[in-house]
Amino acid sequence: MTRKIQLAIFGLLTFSFVFFVSGGLIGLISKNTQIAQAQTGLVGDANGDGHVDEGDYNIWLINYNLPTSLGSGSGDFNNDRIVDGVDYTLWLAHYGEILVPTPSPSIVPIPSASPIITKSRPFGPFNPPTSDFGFPYTGGFLDLNINTALATLASAKASSMHVFVHLTGGRSNFQTSTGAFDLTKWKTQLDNWKSLVPQIQGFVDDGTIIGHMMLDEPQDPNNWDGNTVPCSDILGAADYSHSAAFWPNMPAGAGTHATWIADQSCDWLSSKFDFTLTPYTYARGVTYQNFLTDNIAAANRTGVTFYASLNVLDGGTTKGVEMTQQQIQDAGGYFLCALSLPELIFKQQWII
Numbered sequence: 001m002t003r004k005i006q007l008a009i010f011g012l013l014t015f016s017f018v019f020f021v022s023g024g025l026i027g028l029i030s031k032n033t034q035i036a037q038a039q040t041g042l043v044g045d046a047n048g049d050g051h052v053d054e055g056d057y058n059i060w061l062i063n064y065n066l067p068t069s070l071g072s073g074s075g076d077f078n079n080d081r082i083v084d085g086v087d088y089t090l091w092l093a094h095y096g097e098i099l100v101p102t103p104s105p106s107i108v109p110i111p112s113a114s115p116i117i118t119k120s121r122p123f124g125p126f127n128p129p130t131s132d133f134g135f136p137y138t139g140g141f142l143d144l145n146i147n148t149a150l151a152t153l154a155s156a157k158a159s160s161m162h163v164f165v166h167l168t169g170g171r172s173n174f175q176t177s178t179g180a181f182d183l184t185k186w187k188t189q190l191d192n193w194k195s196l197v198p199q200i201q202g203f204v205d206d207g208t209i210i211g212h213m214m215l216d217e218p219q220d221p222n223n224w225d226g227n228t229v230p231c232s233d234i235l236g237a238a239d240y241s242h243s244a245a246f247w248p249n250m251p252a253g254a255g256t257h258a259t260w261i262a263d264q265s266c267d268w269l270s271s272k273f274d275f276t277l278t279p280y281t282y283a284r285g286v287t288y289q290n291f292l293t294d295n296i297a298a299a300n301r302t303g304v305t306f307y308a309s310l311n312v313l314d315g316g317t318t319k320g321v322e323m324t325q326q327q328i329q330d331a332g333g334y335f336l337c338a339l340s341l342p343e344l345i346f347k348q349q350w351i352i
Helices: 031-040 054-062 085-094 149-158 183-191 194-205 231-241 258-263 288-302 325-340
Strands: 139-143 162-166 209-216 252-255 273-280 305-310
Touching: 054 085, 139 149, 149 162, 149 194, 183 231, 194 209, 209 231, 209 273, 231 252, 231 273, 258 273, 258 288, 273 288, 288 305, 288 325, 305 325
Parallel strands: 139 162, 162 209, 209 252, 252 273, 273 305
Antiparallel strands: none
């Protein structure tokens, strides 16, 4: 059985840590380009071709940090007369969106006044406050509290967010006295949600919830009892999450590396283990290029979905240090540009 792979620029990104470009690159965009973009009505579409892509990024890049009166056609997507990092955030939030023309009575189809977006990406921070839901974010990771979960998810839905959820609290809730993963305790934590199963199912069905992250870093023995979490326990958790008592169609996964998953002697698809949410950090000593290609290849081998993220707050060259703006730009920019590289043999079906 083969699963489709998804790559999401999904991580600890805030307006303080968006991708900035240093330097003084100068470029000119014609007024005709700006007019074409205005006709599409698609945020981030600087060149007016009905597709938010690398071409629009290049327009933003050559005009970065320059004053402008050309609006979106010069990369000034919020029309504040300066091309800056906020405009990059807007482009990134809409990257990959395509305008679907609505046919007119004439022979030649023309774009409609209200564009139809065919796809979106889960892009956003971990545990954002509800006040930050929505534009420019299209996603996020939510560590839900049972007392506020429904209100939080309702806010996410109203903001067209697509989110990963964690339901069982910190790992101390499901560890033995020696620190090992305790599947029975984990199931007990999930049992606390049984009264909300139908309501949460509704958020799964409408696409607000795109994944249940069951546990984090099972591959790191330092988080447990000196051993990694056995894949039999991870599969047991996935079975329980997918059982009739809970959510058979809610994707279940873990915060780990697809490369680690692929190295385990397990049939991950037998228990519907669906995805890894994998953060990139510079401190691991692996280049972001190899991180991406290695994890995509591993996900292909195992058939699971791979979500990439950037650990901005703890992912610098030294553990415990934030990524610099340049590091975020380099890794995140490569992740985005790699989406079109044919040698990755990588096709995307993004969750709407």
